[in-house]
Amino acid sequence: xxxxxxxxxxxxxxxxxxxxxxxxxxxxxxxxxxxxxxxxxxxxxxxxxxxxxxxxxxxxxxxxxxxxxxxxxxxxxxxxxxxxxxxxxxxxxxxxxxxxxxxxxxxxxxxxxxxxxxxxxxxxxxxxxxxxxxxxxxxxxxxxxxxxxxxxxxxxxxxxxxxxxxxxxxxxxxxxxxxxxxxxxxxxxxxxxxxxxxxxxxxxxxxxxxxxxxxxxxxxxxxxxxxxxxxxxxxxxxxxxxxxxxxxxxxxxxxxxxxxxxxxxxxxxxxxxxx
Numbered sequence: 001x002x003x004x005x006x007x008x009x010x011x012x013x014x015x016x017x018x019x020x021x022x023x024x025x026x027x028x029x030x031x032x033x034x035x036x037x038x039x040x041x042x043x044x045x046x047x048x049x050x051x052x053x054x055x056x057x058x059x060x061x062x063x064x065x066x067x068x069x070x071x072x073x074x075x076x077x078x079x080x081x082x083x084x085x086x087x088x089x090x091x092x093x094x095x096x097x098x099x100x101x102x103x104x105x106x107x108x109x110x111x112x113x114x115x116x117x118x119x120x121x122x123x124x125x126x127x128x129x130x131x132x133x134x135x136x137x138x139x140x141x142x143x144x145x146x147x148x149x150x151x152x153x154x155x156x157x158x159x160x161x162x163x164x165x166x167x168x169x170x171x172x173x174x175x176x177x178x179x180x181x182x183x184x185x186x187x188x189x190x191x192x193x194x195x196x197x198x199x200x201x202x203x204x205x206x207x208x209x210x211x212x213x214x215x216x217x218x219x220x221x222x223x224x225x226x227x228x229x230x231x232x233x234x235x236x237x238x239x240x241x242x243x244x245x246x247x248x249x250x251x252x253x254x255x256x257x258x259x260x261x262x263x264x265x266x267x268x269x270x271x272x273x274x275x
Contacts, residue, residue: 195237
């Protein structure tokens, strides 16, 4: 306390000058409308900047909720996209009844491996959400993998960056089919093998999922042709495909539930037993 008194006594002249300056400025502002408007506008600018910073902080902490809402909206839009009917054809019976061939389940990748030959993902939804093995997994950029195993609340996904993965795919412009595999070399590329030589292929052509798969809907994006080889043994094309997806950076994903898959699989298994 003594130090405060000593400071005031030592600087009494300066403090008196500042007090008189404040009083004079206040009187000037109050008696002149121009000065008053300038002070108010400056104060608004200052407080507005503070409110903007506070709002930015609040928006940052609200990003998680916004991301979840966007993911749900994307899932709804993708569901509509996958169920768009060709207007040149008559509507199917199940579409009239409102039965969708494809359902979308939103989930999030909580673990992602991409540095070994047999890579897997883990997502934060499982059997409780209706997820089963052999369901397709995609995101907004393209295909991600296939459900492998499920628990109550989680599931593992065989990544397309897995040397055991094999998915039906085609060249979009020509509909020539092949098998999508991974040679274990680069996280940015997969290979489309067994493409017939009569297929017209060119660098930059788009590769999408094929119509022979019961796991993925047809025409889901995969990537573009980067290099073309001829297999010395089969004499078919092998294509290096540059992925649309960055498989090292995955967030929300969409699990595709085909209502026809179980029926088709059961029928095919029955045929195998009859042989």
